[in-house]
Structures are given as C-alpha cells and as structure tokens.
Amino acid sequence: MNWLINLSGLALMALIVWWFWLAGSGKARRATGGAVDIIVDDGVYEPAVIESNAGEPLTLRFERRDASPCAEQVVFHGLDVSEPLAVGETTTVTLTPEQPGTYRFTCQMNMYQGKLIVH
C-alpha cells in the first residue's frame, strides 16, 4: 500500500515535468501575410503559438474577453513591444521580428503565455 502511494506520487511528478516542460506546447498557428486573431480569455491566449517569418510584418489582433487585470497588457519579450489591451475590445499589434528565434509573449505577470516562433 505504502509503495503504491509513493510510486503514484513520483509518477505524478514525472507527469508534471513531462507535460509542462518537455511535451512541447500545442499547435502553432502560422501567420501568412494576413492577421492572426488571438482570443485572450480564461488565462490563455488562443492560439498560443504563432509562427512567422523573419522580416515579415506581422499583425496580431488580441481580443481581450477576460476582465481580470492579469490580461491587461501583452508584452513581447526580446522585441521591445508591449501593448495594453482594453476589455471587450480588439487591439491590433503589428510588429516585424527581424531575427529568427522564439519570442515569448505574456501578460505582465507571466500568467498568460504565448510563443512567437520566427523562422
């Protein structure tokens, strides 16, 4: 009985490590020319992974449905871009990433998390 509980505890820990850190991060939405609509609600960006090409202008339209202050601002780390989002409104963010790489975009508190993969 004891070993069962210990084992399931350890298995749960392994599962957490795998799911949140090792298993990738869901389906990517590729931005091809047009704009990508991102819904900001319930603690997640939907879609949360955007792919784009270096040097191409990228238009992201954030529609903030979540009124909690967490969602108030979207910050693109490493791109020097941030934009406040108004509740119930769609805010357009345009940026042109010049260098290929993976840029995180999050709310100020890092609770909303998204990734911009630039090829």
Next chain:
Amino acid sequence: MPTHRLPIQGATCQGCANKIRAALATVPGADEIHVDLDQQRVTVEGSADHDALTRALANSGYGAGTDHSDAGITDADMSGAAASDDDIQLAITGATCASCVRSIETALGGVEGVRDASMNLADHSARVSGQAAPRALIRAVESAGYGASVIDDPRHADQEREQREQAHYRQLLRHTGYGLGVGVPLMIWGLAGGSMTVQPGTVSQALWLAVGLITLAVLAFPGRSFFVGAWKAFRHHNANMDTLIAVGTGTAWLYSMAVVLAPGLLPEAARHVYFEASAMIIGLISLGQALEVRARGKTSAAVKRLLDLRAKTARVLRADGEQDVPVEQVQAGDRIRVRPGEKIAVDGDVEEGSSRLDESMLTGEPMPVSKAPGDSVSAGTLNEGGTLIYRATRVGADTALARIIDLVKKAQGTKPAIGRLADQVSAVFVPTIMLIAIAAALVWFNVGPQPPFSHMMVAATTVLIIACPCALGLATPMSVMVGVGKAAEHGILIRQGEALQTAASLDTVVLDKTGTITEGRPSLTRILTADGEHEEDILRLAASLETGSEHPLARAILEAAETRGVTTDAVSDFQALNGKGVRATLDGHTLRLGNRRWLEQEGITLALEDQATNLSNEAATPLFLARDDRILGVLGVSDRIKADAAEAIRRLRDRGLTVIMITGDIQATADAIARQAGVDQVLAEVLPEDKAREVTRLQQQGRKVAMVGDGINDAPALAQADVGFAIGTGTDVAIESASITLMSGSLHGVADAMAISRATLGNIKQNLFGAFVYNSLGVPVAAGLLYPFTGWLLSPVIAGAAMSLSSVTVVSNANRLRFFKPNKADRRTADGSTAS
C-alpha cells in the same frame, strides 16, 4: 511570357484601377499589369499563377462575379465582438469615386445583422445600423479592397470601458461574498469547538454531504473562472495562477468528499473535512483580485490623464461656415478655430490671432507660452488667452500628444534587466510549486505523524495556495508603469524601462553647450555707449539698420528692440556685407554696424575697445555701431545660458555627478560659459562628429555617461552614451532619437529623470525582495518545515489570505511612487524612497 486576361467589374475610376493593380502586384510573377476600364478587363503579363491572380482580384472586390458580402467572414467573427444595437460609424480609406461607395455599401449590407449601411464619400465615413459586429464590418470593407476603422465616440468608449471594469469589480466582490458566506460560518463552527469530523452512519454524515454540495456550488460558480482557466492552460501545456488555486481547492474538496462518502476507508483521526478551506480560499482570492483591480486603476492614472487631454471636437472652418466635428474627422489642412478656455484639438500652425497656451501638460513647463501667426500649436494644450485660428498639420495618431501617449504606453510595458530574473522564475514557477506540493505530501506520508492522509492533504493544499506567482510577476511592471507615468507628468519621456535602471547608476553627465546649457540662439546681452550717447538711441539705430535682415545676430537686436518698445526708423541704401556687417543711410548719415576688423578697414577710429574685449571674454560677440566715422556704441550679442541651467547643474553636482560641457567653441568662449554654468570640466573645440568619440573615451575610463543634447545634431553621441537625453523646447523635439526625452527645455529634467529613476528602481527592488522573500519563506513553511521544531502547520485558509495580500501589497507599494516629488528628493541623502 504568358499573358493572363481577367474580367473585372465595378471599376469605374482611376482609384479603382490603382486598387486592382496593387492587389495583383502582390501575386508573385505578376510583372506587368494593365487595367482597361472601358473593356472592364485586366491583362497581366508574367509567370504568375492564374488561380492566384483570380483570387487576388476577387479579394480586391473587383473580380467579375465577386460577391462582396461573404468575403471571409466566419461565425466566430460574428459572435466574437460585442454586437451592439447602436449605429456604428466607420472611417473609410481608399474610396475615391461613386462606384467605390456602391461596392462598400454592398459589402457592408452583406454582413449579417446589418439593417442599413450608407457611405458618405464627402467625409469618408460610413454609418451602419443594425446589430453587426464591428470587426465583421471592417473585414467586409477590407475584403472589398478598402480600409476601415471604427470611429469611436471616445467619451462613449471610455464610459463603456469603465462600466465593464466596474462590473468586473462588483462581480469579484459578489464572489467574495459567496465564498466567505459559506466559509466563515464553517470556520467559526470549527473554531468554536464544533466537530469537523465525520462519523459514519450518523446524521453528521448527511449534514456534511449537504455542506459538501454547497461548497461544490461555490467552486462551480464563483470559482468557475479558476477551473476553466486551469483546464484551458493545461491543454496548452501551460500552468498559471488558476492552476494552483483550482488544484488546491479541488484537492481539499475531493479529500473532504471522500471522507464524507466513505469514512470507513480512513482511520478515525483522518476523518476531518476541509470544505471551509475551499470556500474561504475562493472568497479570499476573489477579494484580493478586487482590491488589486482598485489599486491597479491608479497605476495607469498617468496615461489616463494624457488620454483625457484629447479634445473631443474641433470647430472647423469650412466654405459653408463653422462646424463642430468629432476630432477623428479633422483632416490635415483644415482650418480650426479655438476659443479661450478650449483645448487644441490637433497639431497645427497658427494663421490668425494671438493667445497664450498652457503647455504644461506636455512639457511640464508651468509658464504659458505666447502664440502668434506662424507658431505651431500642439494637440492637448489649453488656450488661455484669445481666439486662434490654426491650420491642422498633424492629426490622429500623428499628433505629438498621440505619439507621447503611444510612447508612454509602450514604455510602461518594458522591463529593466533587474526584472528579468523574476520573469525567468515565474515562467517555471507554477509547475515547480506543484512538484514541491507533491514532494511535501510524500514526505508527510512517509515520515510524518499520524494520521498521514489529512496531513498530506493540508501540506499540499497549503503549498499550492500560498505560492504567489503574481507578486513576482507584478513586482517590476507595476513600478515601471508608475515610474514611467510619473516621469511623463514632469515632461520626461522614458522610452524603455532599461533606461530607468541605467539612469539610476550614472556618474557623469556630458552636456552639449548650444541649445542645452544655452538657449541656442543669440540675444542682445549688453549695450556699451560712447560718451554722451544713450542705450536706447543706439538700440534704435542698430534695429533700424537691421530691419528686414534675417541674420541671427540681426534677429537678436530686433527682438531686444521689440521687448524694450523701441521704434525703428526707415533707412535707405541698405547693404549687407557677408561676414562683415551692414551699412545704410539715415537722415544723410552713413550708419555702419559690424565687427571690429571691417570698421577698421572702413577707416573708422575705434573706441570702447577694452570693454569690447571684455565682452569677448564673456563669450559675447561685440558689434560696433558707427555713425559716419564715429563709434557710438558696442552691442554685445551672445547665446545666453538658460535661466535655470546653473541651478540644474548644481543639483546634478550635488548628486555626486561629474558635469562636463562639450562644445565646438574655442577654449576662451567655452570657459566663459562654463564659469557661468558652473560645470566641472570643459571639452572645447570638439568637432560635432567627435562628440560620440569623447563619450566613448569617458566610458573607457569606467564611467557611466549620460549625454544631453538636442537629439538631431547630437544623435550619434546620444546613442553612444549609456543614457541619451534629448532636450527640446516644446513638442517638436525628435522623441525617437534618445532613450529619454525632456519635453521642456530645462536641464532640471535631467536631475528629475535621475531622481525618478532611482526612486523607481528602489521601488522595484523592494517589490522583488518582498515577492522573493514571501515565496521562499511561505512555501517551505506551508510544506511544514517548521513542524518538526515548533509543531506549526499552516492552515490553507491562512495561505489563501496571505496569497491575496501579497499581490495587493506589491501593487500598493508601486502606487506609493505616485506621490514621489523628484525635485524634493535632492534634499534627501538616501535613494529617494523610504522603505515601507
């Protein structure tokens, strides 16, 4: 080379043809495009794909058989944006002819929910009535080949936004009420000695089942957002604050429910229920969020204040009379009347009238500024005096005010390096906390006291609930937001959060002379008179000579004459001799005004030479005035140092900074100015292109260097410095050229900016320290680290209270910065902020 011929429809004007050309030009391989409006046909030469061309044409809205109405609009668009019953007004771009109007109206009419759509070509707007989503309307217009944006009535939009925020606040308070309403009575029952355990087969089991179901309702309704958020994040392989709360409260509830339903499975001592914890945590965290919403409203006060500066309407003078129009519809070139007490609506140049404008909201400069024809005015400033008529030059997002708002908003989102560690930690924070919670539970299970199960549950839940990623994530951005906003209130625009951190650690300030320490334009500073002559006469003669001259020295003399109310006489035979002076005839006498060497060449006996030499030593240019062959007087013209420059430089030196002046002037002139300004060191005879090299040289000595200059000529030096300050007068300064821009011309801005930076950095450090200490003490204590020594084990309820307090504390501490006064800080010795 293949040729494609495609039919078009609805294109009747050159504007439409341009649209088609632009649309087709995006297709790879479309080398040459001919639009034939008569034949309604387009010919494309090149290797382009025919289907791609057809698609591009259809998207442009002119494809034959293109149905505008269904262009790319999905159900999601329809439900997404808030559908309103009001009329929606759209600003349309790119429409140039009547047929464009038809295709736009058709496109709008095809959107679901539109009752009526009409386009006004005159003011490029379209009014749509019905219940359509604004986004769907914009899409429809865009796919017809034009641009559209919703014209908001700003007042209306602001009200709506406030209502939404209020509604959210009230909702959070309701959630608090439900959570605490269920949790508090249960807690009191427990504290009053009531049994919190379940005896199988008794009435208590049924009662606890009822309590469990009520708690479930609390989790399912007020706590719904945590669970939905946790689940959605989980699916994205993300974990956030919702995850911690959902897992924590969920675990407590599930354990308690297991106790209620199958008490027999657990030893008697472990048959304790924790429903009160679940309900209390939901209530307390909702309360914390409500308080945070309140506190946060204040952190963005600076931007709100700037937004409030925008005028709502402008009185536009049109051929058919004056008309108040919404400011969004004002176009460059419009003539606008502004009456006393009104705000300037857009940037422009004054054409008629004169007045004084209060520009303090933009520049931080408290004195009103006089405006006359030819002067420029900035949106958001207040007309205090008479009526002005000005011509709009920059409207909408191009006005200085709009650019400032944009800059401040963007800067508020950036983070100085000091916040990076917190970012890295918070990115992996939540999964780590979950791992710690499980590990703690296992330790309690294996080596903890009896009964193991309830201890496991309490330790794990408490760890999950007490951990606060919010405080960590909020620590830096909240302070930056308030600090950048505070700076903006003082006319200091900080472009990146990074500059805040660097500005706090500067030790050397390099000041450009011209325009930074001095006013940047010459003015008359001294009049020396020969025996028997009066200052006023000399000034009148000099001004009469210089009337109509555009030379900067001439302007200085004319300005002085105007301020002193000296009238000028008409002269004849005016002659300007480049690099020498001017000559003219007045009442039969020959008047000359010029430099010493020229007058000597003209054979005039000089006088007042010693005094003139003194003028030169004070960095002034002496101009000799002669009537026929007699010297009447000498006028000293110099680029005066700004009235408050010396005081501002003293403030910088009091802060322990080395102040260096850099200039292209010869050493003697530079020394003269330096003496007046009180700088530590002078770098004279530096060519403009060498300024950046001087900055580098100082940096190589290990100094942290700020460069202060005008932003245009000094751009390379500003970029080279650790922090570049662009100093400007008024709002025309190039705000993109430096990391910090001082909107007022005053050097006090440099000291103010440093004071604000130090205070902000101090605030960030307090916040980060608090957040790190909170989490690194809270989590181990929650896990039960103190239990072996003291027997303490935190209750999950206490953890919930601590957690919601921690983020409120961070936001409140950042708010303290709002009361910081940069010019008072100099009298303190510490880093400008008091510890809380």
